[in-house]
Amino acid sequence: MLTSARNQFKGTVSAVKFGPVNAEVDIDLGGSDKLVAVITHDSVTNLGLKAGSEVYALVKASWVILAPENGEMRFSTRNRMYGTVAKVTTGAVNSEVTLDLNGGSQLIAIVTNESVAGLGLKEVVRACALFKASSVILGVKD
């Protein structure tokens, strides 16, 4: 275990695009799963990131919002990952929902039990995981 983040996606940087302050880092997780992180120029330099770099993308489970796959909504989040519910573990207030993503990665989200019921989340149901590019933390192995 690298960190306490439930989602620690290992991937390869496919592109780094520099804006005036921040840089957008596109990451290929294998299969068809992709995600985007926004970090500072300094962090790109410190981590030595460039196309082809191996990187870990950390996303805490509590930072993810779940939505129906074929909802009638469009969202502002850069990251929208689609998958099938593989498991729902229910606690007193919150549930942990595991999605098998289309490209083969797994993603974990913590949502309230009320949301699990309201969205009908259970095994085999399709869902979409939303999180902002600015929520993603990147790490590299030395």
Next chain:
Amino acid sequence: MLTSARNQFKGTVSAVKFGPVNAEVDIDLGGSDKLVAVITHDSVTNLGLKAGSEVYALVKASWVILAPENGEMRFSTRNRMYGTVAKVTTGAVNSEVTLDLNGGSQLIAIVTNESVAGLGLKEVVRACALFKASSVILGVKD
């Protein structure tokens, strides 16, 4: 239920102000409740947002900090929504606090039981909900 976010505020865009990279979207929730979201220019375009657009602002309950209404503090968060505690649901570690906002909307925050005690949060007590404009996710119905 649109998504797993406990706070899904339906509102109307009152203004979109473009900065060099991001845009600030002012949203009127009706009554006197307002909030601000910061999203990228691309997202503004993709969602077709302009003054008058109907929009949903998603804020996960765990992203909200509660403070006393008439505290002696000023904060850096763009969003500071005031209201009256309507309900406190206590779990083993965390509590879910529902605020009736001044303008008629409801807001839910997840805070620790220790904070509920420390801030004296219970029905009819006044409180302030703090969250950053960059935490807000916007959605539109197709």
Next chain:
Amino acid sequence: MLTSARNQFKGTVSAVKFGPVNAEVDIDLGGSDKLVAVITHDSVTNLGLKAGSEVYALVKASWVILAPENGEMRFSTRNRMYGTVAKVTTGAVNSEVTLDLNGGSQLIAIVTNESVAGLGLKEVVRACALFKASSVILGVKD
């Protein structure tokens, strides 16, 4: 208690560096503990922040990721605070981990029980707390 945030670090602004939109505020917590917050220019003005200002930095416990102290990883987060586990309080799903930071401050993180086991977090173990500069909320007393 000022707010519901479990981490309310009292410190002194050591520097304010202005970027095109946001400003980076360096904060000295005493001892050797330091942290960085990124807020808007407007917030710097509204809070009257400058070198020497007394400020509170709020970081919700659920926004913190824990990692091994001497891990083989480098991360993109601006804030990396090192310390010794002082206490682990275990709930049904999550645990609250208290770190005694090197400089004398305390920091609380909420992580899953699985992470506590996976990282071997228990009293006296060394750990690193990661959180983004953009997650930090600043407050000043009037």
